[in-house]
């Protein structure tokens with residue numbers, strides 16, 4: 263995997279670049295649709311490629327390990343073959359999902375013991391077996407096994423959790439560097455900065471992660487309920503320490519406004535379930551602001567969902583029609599709303615890339631953030 267810096271914004275720390283992987287190129291800043299269980303929920307691969315113009319999607323170790331399971335994925339020749347997505351894939355390592363999904367789990371030095379949220383069976387994730395699992399899934403970019411430190415938490419907890427994540431990272435690197443890809447293409451491992459919202463811990467973690475000299479770096483432990491200002495302060499601090507010549511991935515972020523603010527701080531890659539999760543309950547992000555399509559006011563508005571966006575779904579269907587589908591609880595409702603929101607997110611980062619290359623990102627960002635927060 264390589265990263266080429268192409269432009270830096272004169273008025274902020276925003277930068278535009280290009281990540282090259284075995285499955286193709288990713289232009290940054292980029293948004294990565296979340297495809298947890300081998301699918302971006304309710305979206306066809308063709309729509310992802312043609313309408314949304316996604317360049318990379320996420321898969322998840324926790325979910326894929328439990329279902330369909332590694333034997334099926336290996337027999338299929340890896341996740342790219344299994345779901346037919348032939349562009350880049352990134353998989354998260356499962357630590358975060360164990361905490362957000364599995365009712366019972368226990369952290370020990372060895373790893374994390376947990377019960378499957380599907381059938382209650384017990385499992386142990388360790389840095390070593392999570393590397394092997396991600397080798398089998400076959401994602402182009404895989405994440406280190408970490409603990410996403412909960413927020414808020416005591417300083418001592420954050421410190422101990424960070425040091426354990428650093429010890430696990432060392433074990434991830436040893437295992438990953440002593441194994442090969444299973445399907446004939448290279449994979450790369452990103453380490454993850456922790457340290458919660460404590461400046462000295464964030465500095466220590468960013469310095470340690472940077473010292474591992476991997477091909478890209480991630481910022482974890484944020485977008486976990488902390489105030490946006492705190493997220494920005496920690497991201498700004500960590501980005502000032504992480505090397506400029508490596509892509510920076512801020513995990514689990516965020517709203518359109520969060521994404522633009524963090525691009526200005528130097529972040530290159532984002533993922534979030536917001537566009538797909540909120541779509542299913544009728545919250546639409548548009549170039550004019552946020553729409554709750556369930557609202558009465560759209561009942562007889564036959565204008566396109568978002569004429570400015572382009573792409574089949576956002577221009578072919580009307581607001582009134584989508585409102586009807588949502589109220590009727592039709593499957594098509596979630597499909598249309600998900601494709602629309604993802605089209606918007608990819609449109610937004612495309613605009614950001616163009617603004618950065620034109621050297622006008624900083625001013626554009628401030629205007630855009632105001633507009634994006636408008637509730638129509």
Ligand SMILES: CNc1nc2cc3c(=O)[nH]c(N)nc3c(CCO)c2[nH]1
Nearest residue numbers: 355358410482483484485513514533
């Ligand atoms: C929605 N907010 C969020 N914060 C995160 C924080 C982390 C984190 O610290 N570590 C790992 N491995 N994954 C994370 C994820 C899943 C990203 O899809 C996060 N997602």
